[in-house]
Amino acid sequence: MPALTDLVRAANEWLQIDAIPDYPGALNGLQLENSGEVTKIAAAVDACLPVIVEACASGANLLVVHHGLFWQGAQRIEGALYRKLKLAMDHDLAIYSAHLPLDRHPDLGNNALLVAALGFEGEGRPFAPWKGFDLGQRVSCDLDRDELLARVAAATGGAPKLAPGGPSRVRELGVITGGAGSQVGELAATGIDTFLTGEGPHWSYTAAEELGINLIYAGHYATETFGVKALAQRWAAEFAGLEVSFIDHPTGL
Structure with a gap:
């Protein structure tokens, strides 16, 4: 059973998370940890409440997204952000986000x-x-x-x-x-x-x-549905025992 830390380390290396600049406030990489193990990965474009609800219902313990939870630096944990974090934590769901590092990647981007x-x-x-x-x-x-x-x-x-x-x-x-x-x-x-x-x-x-x-x-x-799918599949190819799914929550925009 893969460890969350191993998956995060691999993705950070593949995507050059620490080397690729992004817009002010964007937080790339692991945004929320879980208890430490991963068996099922859900991929989605946005870390919005309906996506997190579906990820939790599916039994996923890692959600990988392109648009993460945090964009404005330090902020109060209240309202929708509180509900999303509480739901994820109650279901032991880790959240990993990759924005521009995923857009520009030559293979996974x-x-x-x-x-x-x-x-x-x-x-x-x-x-x-x-x-x-x-x-x-x-x-x-x-x-x-x-x-x-x-x-x-x-x-x-x-x-x-x-x-x-x-x-x-x-x-x-x-x-x-x-x-x-x-x-x-x-x-x-x-x-x-x-x-x-x-x-x-x-x-x-x-x-x-x-x-x-x-x-x-x-x-x-x-x-922007392509990259998160590819990253989830790359994890599954590199680490045995992982199940992968995609949560489609289109905005029409």
């Missing part, structure tokens, strides 16, 4: 896995440098824009939204999962003709038109 799901496995190049590492991946291709949209829909399970400011033939595709739409201006300057992300602000639509770039929104949630 949301960006790399979405690029692979679009049919470009192994073709992604580093894209969008930020604080010494790359937020996303870039792909050179020759693909009809409608075909790309169909692939995005198949990969994410939903209909993407398009701001058709660029060419109908996609040749330089940039991908950043999550909510990177506000970066459309700086990313257009890199020479891509199409930018795929999860969501962004209203003004990004007209900005894309004016910049001459295709902007595709495939959903913040939908573009």
Whole structure:
């Protein structure tokens, strides 16, 4: 029966948890420990109350998420945060969170896995440098824009939204999962003709038109289910006796 400390140590090493910067307030790595052993891992995008309820009901003793419990530094343990922590602790559920370290990982990351799901496995190049590492991946291709949209829909399970400011033939595709739409201006300057992300602000639509770039929104949630699944499966492959499940709690955003 694997020890929680061994799983945490392995994931911290794989993801370079201590080396990869993140947004202020983000807390990557183990956020809540349990009594020490793990037999069942639940993976989910968000450490929200419905997910924690389902994880506890499933008998999981480790929940791995992309969006964790803590984003604002020190805060009062009250309200929803109290209910989530109490429920998890009552059911001996540990919680591990990986945000940008998981997004950018070349094998387990949301960006790399979405690029692979679009049919470009192994073709992604580093894209969008930020604080010494790359937020996303870039792909050179020759693909009809409608075909790309169909692939995005198949990969994410939903209909993407398009701001058709660029060419109908996609040749330089940039991908950043999550909510990177506000970066459309700086990313257009890199020479891509199409930018795929999860969501962004209203003004990004007209900005894309004016910049001459295709902007595709495939959903913040939908573009970030890949990494937590892959991390859970990696644990199961490395440590015998682990059961893995995915808790799907889509936001539609």
